[in-house]
Each structure stands twice: as structure tokens, then as C-alpha cells.
Amino acid sequence: MASSNLQKIQGDFKNKDIVSLSQLDDKSVLKLFEKVSLVRELGEKGLPSDLLAGKIVVLLFYEPSSRTRSSFDAATKQLGGQTIVVENPQQFSSVSKGETFEDTIRVFEAYCDAIVLRHPELGSAERAAKTAKFVPIINAGDGAGEHPTQALLDLYTIWDRKKNLSNLKGVMAGDILNGRTVHSLLEGLSFFPGNEVFLLAPEELKLSKSDFEKVKARVKLHEISSIDQIPKDCDFWYWTRVQKERFKSEELYKRVNNRYIVTKEILNKYAGKVTILMHPLPRVGEILEEVDSDPRAVYLSSQIRSGMYVRMALLAMILGKL
């Protein structure tokens, strides 16, 4: 979890690093989301925007992530900005010659107005933010650490449908123990009062005791172990993949993987009429394709586009243009 040294946003995103969701609060989140809706509206009307005209964003990805990179790439270009993509600098170039991470950050900041950083090591984004003198750093995932724009797009997807982030009832399913997106979404919901979440996980993948204690002060938590325990009136279902790469034992992975599969039948039986079904993607079987065309399924439509719109608004606000 993020260090307390990080700058708080407090409603003003200009020139701020975005390292951790913990920099935000209810007010900052809602301010951002109003701007997201604004850029989205322009986007949906097909109105080209030049909010980022003349701006250059370096996308510095120490591990490739086509999706996150493309989303930031598109976000920048949708607003008339330009990107410089640097993938795997550790394999080539100066980094492989022994250059420090700090020197690399200092070099790239000389070429641009902001750096979007993806790095496999926890804490890298904070190190980068401390190092960069002239441009803001946006964390696009630092290992087991944070991926704040992912959390924000999940929150936005809910907010957009429910017009609210308080007094919601939802379920989160899958690997609740390790799932970074689950932890972040819980943290985001904790900014707002009255939320209640049902955590659906196999025994082996339940939320850790310490995380449970931390969250339950602000979000009402219920641990459940089968789909039929989900209350019918949930506002959202947040389904996740069990990530094979997190398991040392193939056998354990097989035991817990795809314990909970959303089918058409299950959705119709246990979800409400206005429940939305979310997934951070990629999915590998935990939601069947037959569900995709259900209007409640947003994971292949508005949730993805929300990611781009959230990043558009965030970049424009950080670069002082919105």
C-alpha cells in the first residue's frame, strides 16, 4: 500500500504524480468523473479535441501490456497529443549497460510533458515520482503494487451507471486474496459511505485478515462461498480471473480456478435487472461468451471505453488543460 509521503490530490490534479489511489478522496474522484463525462460526451459526438495538442507523453513500459499501453496511447491521441513508446528498455539500450532507474527517468523526462510508467517492481512509480524534476509520473501498474487508473475506471463504470458511489451493494468474485483490482476497487469504494460488498472466493483465496480488518471499517464486508448466497439486488458484480502466475502449485491452481463461472442461467437467476456485470479482463473462462450480449454485461463495452475516457480526463487535468 502507498506510502504516506505521496502528494494528496485534494481536487487539484495539475502537475501531480498519480502513484496510488490513496492520494485521492471522494471529492477528487467525483471531480475527475465529471471531467471524464465531459470528454466522453465530446468523444461520443465525434468532436475532435485538441486539449493535449503539442503535448508529448512518454509511455515507458518495463513490461509489455498491450492493453494498458494502447489505452493510454489512444487517450493521448484522442486529445490531439503525441506519445513516445519505450518498451523493455532493460533489454536494450542504456538500461542494459547498467544505468540506474533514476538516470533513465531523468533522461526521458527531458523529452516530454508526462511519463506513464509500467514496471514489474513494487514501489517503482513512487521512486520515479521522487526522481522526476519536471514532469508528472502516472503509475500504469508497478508489480504487486498499484494500478490506480484501473481502479478509477472500475469506479467510473459503476458511477456512470448508478450515478452514485455511496450506499451500493456489490459482489466481488475470484481471487480476493491476491487480486490487485479487487483490492483497489475496495479501497475506492471505501472513500464513500454506506457501501456493502459480498466477497465470493474459495477458502484458499479469501481476503487476508489484515486487509479485511482495514477495509471493514469503511465498507461492510460479507464473505460468501457460493453463488447462491449473492443477494438479488446487487448494483454490480465484479468478476475476476484467478491468475495462474500467482500460484506455485499447478494443483492448487486447478482446484481454485473457475470455481465460479457466470453463465446466462446464473446471471438471470442471481443478478437483478439493473445489476451490472464487470470484469477487469482478460477473462479465461469465468464468464461464458453467451453472457456477452446481455445488456448488463459491460466488460467488453463501456468498461473498456471508460478506461480510455478516465485516462483522457486524467491526462488533461494533470497537464493543466481541463
Added chain:
Amino acid sequence: MASSNLQKIQGDFKNKDIVSLSQLDDKSVLKLFEKVSLVRELGEKGLPSDLLAGKIVVLLFYEPSSRTRSSFDAATKQLGGQTIVVENPQQFSSVSKGETFEDTIRVFEAYCDAIVLRHPELGSAERAAKTAKFVPIINAGDGAGEHPTQALLDLYTIWDRKKNLSNLKGVMAGDILNGRTVHSLLEGLSFFPGNEVFLLAPEELKLSKSDFEKVKARVKLHEISSIDQIPKDCDFWYWTRVQKERFKSEELYKRVNNRYIVTKEILNKYAGKVTILMHPLPRVGEILEEVDSDPRAVYLSSQIRSGMYVRMALLAMILGKL
């Protein structure tokens, strides 16, 4: 060959997927070529165009092809558009985590106005076209399948010089059995009446019987086996490389490779004054460098630029701007 389910263009390219040459006909081809000449004229005058301003094209390449990718990249940017390049998503990212091809397409279409797809598997472009809900798919080569913009640029190169695509006489040389570009060009010529083609190939690389039968109804075909059988008054020579990767036996490859080599002497002896010499590139010895400076040799000049202009016009028409 393409399925009959594909949308026919019938002169209207707007929002259409371009999966196969078979979607086109004489009318569509000529309509496209008029637009190609238009964008080319602007380009040659150095007039910047903003036909694609505000548009984003994802170049989704499951196998790298610097040339095709760069040609689409340049085509988009020449018209003021932007690209997002995604290469080898199967090695990194969500695809490697088990995501289906369909989910990947759905994700990327959320970020853009069109997807240019290169994929090693036959039929991928059609699958992508069926999957994408919001944006058109342009096939940039799907394995042994099609590469329609390559065929169109070859046709355009001829049309540009001959001002006509009917009643032409040409020769195609090399691997006539397997050559994708040869098959496509034959199909394109079959849209127009009165064409006659001499197929110059070693016995092992002659057109298959079934393909021969299919084409000969519309294009007059002659099989020849040595350069001195080429009639002097051909409108075009279409030379191709024998692709080593298609042969299981090194020995067979050696026997058929470079059977027909164009030298200055051969060109002067067997080609006419206005014959054009084409090659889809890369060449690996089948046309000597001494031929490059001959004004009839177009493979390193107008044929390449035609590729960019054809893709410019096509993108602009599909995106409703031309």
C-alpha cells in the same frame, strides 16, 4: 478463398470491412482507383491533408511485417490520422494469459476507428470482422489467405500506367503454385474482360489444376516454361520470389529457385518499350540490380508508393471521408 458471407463493397466503402478481394468488382476497383489518384495528386504536390484528422487506426500485427505496417502507418499519418501499433500481442499481455482472439478484437476496437489486422492464420480477418461491433477491419494478410491491399496496389500500378484494366497482356513468373500475390492479381484481373496472362513457372510450381480452371473462365491463360516464350508486347511482367519457407525440402527449393532471372539483357530482348516490370518485394536475386535504373522497372518506385496511396484512399473511404 473468401467466404460468400462477406459484405460486397458495390462501390460503397463506408464502414465496410475489407477482408477479401472477392468483396470487390470492376466498378468498386475503378471507383477506388479514382480516389487513389486524387490523394496521390495532393501528396505529390506536397499538400498536407487532414482527411483522417482525429481518427485513430490500430495496427494489430500478430506477426511483424515492417513493410506492410509502415505502409499503413504512413498512409494514416499522411492524411493527418494517428496510429496505435500493437505487435506480437500473443507474446505479451492478455493474449498470452489465455484471452480469446475475439476478446482481444473487442478490446482494441474500443480505442479506435479502424483495425488493420495481420495474422498468421487463414480466416482470422473474417473472424475479426464478425467480432468487431463498432469499427471496420482491414485485412493486412492472414497467412495463406488474403492480403487484399497488396492485390489492389498491384492492380493500381498497372492501371496507373495503362489507364485501363481490360484487354491487357501480361506475364507472371516464379512460384505460381503458392504465390499469394499472383493468385490475387489473377483474381483482380478477372474482374475485367479480355485479359491474357502467360504463367512462367517450373513444372513443380505451376498453377494448380483447380485454380487454373477457376481463373481461365475469365482470364485467358498460357503456361510457359522459359523466358523466350514471353510475347514481346506484354503490358506488364509480374516477377515473384520463390519463397523458401514454403518448401519442406531444401533440395527442391534449390532446384526451382532463381530459375528465371531478369537481367538488363533479358529485359531488353523480351520486354516491349512500354512493358512495366513489377515485383511485390522482397526480391532475393530474381531481378538483378542492374535492372533497377531501367524506366520500365517500377518495383522500387511507383509500385511501393502506390501501396501507400491505395491504403490512404481506402482508409479515407472506409472512414467516410472521401
Added chain:
Amino acid sequence: MASSNLQKIQGDFKNKDIVSLSQLDDKSVLKLFEKVSLVRELGEKGLPSDLLAGKIVVLLFYEPSSRTRSSFDAATKQLGGQTIVVENPQQFSSVSKGETFEDTIRVFEAYCDAIVLRHPELGSAERAAKTAKFVPIINAGDGAGEHPTQALLDLYTIWDRKKNLSNLKGVMAGDILNGRTVHSLLEGLSFFPGNEVFLLAPEELKLSKSDFEKVKARVKLHEISSIDQIPKDCDFWYWTRVQKERFKSEELYKRVNNRYIVTKEILNKYAGKVTILMHPLPRVGEILEEVDSDPRAVYLSSQIRSGMYVRMALLAMILGKL
């Protein structure tokens, strides 16, 4: 060193290939630097420029160099131009199928207004310049050959602080025998009268006799072997890394590496108040981080940005826009 067949710039950069520093002279360098200051001034005021609007630059990198590529990428985009990045074409694509370097150059020049080439082989840039018919080639490093924009950015960094390139006194330290940047900077300084350089190197890494003889006619050279021999009133210190990859023997590398390390104490003791401390980067220990915040240390600030500004001005002048 560059062949005498290369075009001389003689103050006019328009449509010229930039293969070697030897194409320039004092007049050309100063003309360029005036333009560099111009684009820098606009850049620092945050005024977007469209000097390269509608122009496309292919960045053709046969070996990856994130830094140099990004610098050219940023330079082009800062001026409103577009780039097409092609990395490692020899691993994929037509090059791997046996296409000649010359054919590859001919293909890519069809898509763009200029090619920036990085290649591991000495002489590649000159070959490319001879081959390209329509667009200028800019050498971004050809193996043991040249990297003229690196030399120009080093010269500009000095010129910018000293407002002069004559009658300067400096020290160059590290691998003076092999260091490409050292050789180029010496050549650049030799265009101007009255310069004096102290070469600080271990015995094994001293300037070769032939290079020493060639340079000393125009630049006064002194070979020294310890930091305390540096005169206090140097205008610049140019520190370099000993490149491990140049040594066959690990043992020799260990003996010569980091013989000379700049610490805060050393800088304060041996450098003057207005001495600037430069380094081409990456550094791997030969300047301690404690030195970074010293106002005389320019390697992580103005020297990097100078690289981008030099490339901006150069591209704009070559493409006839400045």
C-alpha cells in the same frame, strides 16, 4: 572516419544527408546552433511549433537505442511532425528473407520525408545516403563509425554556456582510445581555433598515436593520468564511461574501469566555478549521484534537452523549414 565523397554542408542543410561530422565546418555549426537556440526558445516558452507539420520521419533502427530513438521521436513530434518507428527489421520482415540493405532503404524512403538510421555496421549510413533517391539520411550511429548528432549536441551544450567554441580549455576523461563521443567532440572542437584539451586516461586507453597526430594540428592536446593534473580553469569536463563491451578481457576492463570518479569533493577541488561537467550517458559509476545537484553538472539536464533541440533544428533545416 568519413569518406571525402560526402556532401559538404557549407551552411546549407536543405536536403542534405547528415552522415558524418566531417561534412560540417565552423560556419555550418554556428549557423545550426543559432537555429537550435531559436527552436529552444520557442520550446521553453511552451509555444507549439508546426515546422514539421505534414512531414513523416522514418526511424529505422537496426539496433535498439531507446534514448537516441526517443530523442529523434520527440524532436519530430515537438515540431508537429510524425514518425514511423521500425526496430530490428533484420529479425522480422523482408530483411530476414534476404532482402538487401539497399532495397530496404528504397522501400522505406517511399513512405517518408527523411530517414534516421541506426545500424551496427560502420559505413551503413553512407551506403544508405548513396542509395536513397528522394529523401535525406541522418546517421544516428553506425557502429564504430559516427553519430554526428551526438557530437553536435555536445558542442551545442558547450556553446550554449560559453557563447563561444574558440579558445576553450577542457578535459576529456575515460576511454580516450575507443570512445566515439570523445573523438567526435575533438573533431568538432578542431573546427575552431585556439582550443586546448587535457586527455585523462589510463595508459591502456590513451588516444592512438595516429589520432593524436591528426588532432594536434588543430587542437592543443595534453595527456594526463591523474585528476590532480587538471588545470583549475577548464571550461568543460567531458567524462565518459569505459564501455565494457569494447574489452575482450574481463580483467583488463576491471583494471581500467572507474579509474577516475567524480565526487563532490573532487569537483569542488579541481573544477572552476564556471566549469561545466558533461557526460554522454549512460554513466555507470564514474560520476557519483551526489554530484547531480551541482549547478555545474549538466549531463542530466541541459545536455539531454540540447540533444532534442539540436535534432529539432537539424530536421527542420534539412526539410527546408528553418
